[in-house]
Amino acid sequence: MGHRLCVFDAYGTLFDVSAAARAAAAEPGRAALAERWPRLAEAWRLKQLQYSWLRAVTGAHTDFWRVTEDGLDWALEATGLDGDAELRARLLALYRELEAYPEVPGMLARLKAGGLGTAILSNGAPGMLAAAVESAGIGDRLDAVLSVEEVGVFKPARAVYDLVGARFGTAPDEVLFVSANGWDAAAAAGYGFDTVWVNRAGDPVDRLPWRPGTVRPDLTDIPRLAGV
Structure with missing residues (x-):
């Protein structure tokens, strides 16, 4: 057929799932993110996928927005950028407009x-x-x-x-x-x-x-x- x-x-x-981190890194006052955004974007995406698979096989479903938030929180901590609530909110806002x-x-x-x-x-x-x-x-x-x-x-x-x-x-x-x-x-x-x-x-x-x-x-x- x-x-x-x-x-x-x-x-x-x-x-483009890297677009949120890339766009935020180009904004004024984000020197730390500018140095680390490729690693952040990669870790964010990896954890987002891993958490979706784990939730699927264990039956612990939640919606993908929560998985996206959880993946970002892990990536921010892994790159030493955690604790910046404004940065977290900005990245999530940009993710909705990839x-x-x-x-x-x-x-x-x-x-x-x-x-x-x-x-x-x-x-x-x-x-x-x-x-x-x-x-x-x-x-x-x-x-x-x-x-x-x-x-x-x-x-x-x-x-x-x-x-x-x-x-x-x-x-x-x-x-x-x-x-x-x-x-x-x-x-x-x-x-x-x-x-x-x-x-x-x-x-x-x-x-x-x-x-x-x-x-x-x-x-x-x-x-x-x-x-x-």
């Missing part, structure tokens, strides 16, 4: 012009996702924004991928699923989606039972891979 629908992970895929990668608006427009459905499937809480989509100005290029809060468990639980078929009535092989997280693209391939791993960092493929169908360095080629 051909693709009827292109589904995207949000954080790290459409939205920059989209530059190729995102045009890529989504090409998919829509080609007649494909488009959606986000994300760990993000609905409020987080709504704020990011509005900030990036891409709401008119998406048919749905699906959050794991509908099923109360984080990726890569199969119940999350089930949300796509439930919403659109698609078979898995009619879906092109795109993620910048190698583990997410691999798990989605195991589910039955046609998958693209957006490997911006040039990382090795994860050693998992499944592999992403295609690997690309960014999102530019997604319309062609989707068949439009």
Whole structure:
């Protein structure tokens, strides 16, 4: 079957998760952050993901905003930047308005012009996702924004991928699923989606039972891979 629908992970895929720390570091009076923001951003993202996985396997679900706050608190302490309540609040405010990668608006427009459905499937809480989509100005290029809060468990639980078929009535092989997280693209391939791993960092493929169908360095080629 051909693709009827292109589904995207949000954080790290459409939205640059390093943008909050990078933007804050460029503001006046943030010399300490300017020296440490790359390490902070990396630790923040790593703990955000680790906490989502641990909560999924233990059944201790909370929404992704709480996981994002907890990951930031760990990263701030690890980089010696804890204790600055104003910095913490600023980073969280910027996270709600993350920059989209530059190729995102045009890529989504090409998919829509080609007649494909488009959606986000994300760990993000609905409020987080709504704020990011509005900030990036891409709401008119998406048919749905699906959050794991509908099923109360984080990726890569199969119940999350089930949300796509439930919403659109698609078979898995009619879906092109795109993620910048190698583990997410691999798990989605195991589910039955046609998958693209957006490997911006040039990382090795994860050693998992499944592999992403295609690997690309960014999102530019997604319309062609989707068949439009």
